Amino acid sequence: MQQDENNNPTGHFKEDYSPLARLVQLGREKKFITLDDILVFFSKPEQNLEQIDRIFAALIAADIAFYDKSDKEK
DSSP states (O other): OOBOTTSOBOSSSOTTSOHHHHHHHHHHHHSEEEHHHHHHHOSOGGGOHHHHHHHHHHHHHTTOEEEOHHHHHO
16 A cells, blocks of 8 residues: 555545545455554554444455455465
């Protein structure tokens, strides 16, 4: 994922889309999402537990796989 100097996602993602919509779009393009992808949008997931729950629900609903980075590299 491309990032700007502040580690914010850039490229074909519209900046006015919610982080959830941007993650789902990224997942559709890559066919999966990693923990690192989520951390780009939510650097402190423990402070955003409800949003993290929504992310996983949306990924499941969109049939997008989730991998820990180490799982995908195997």
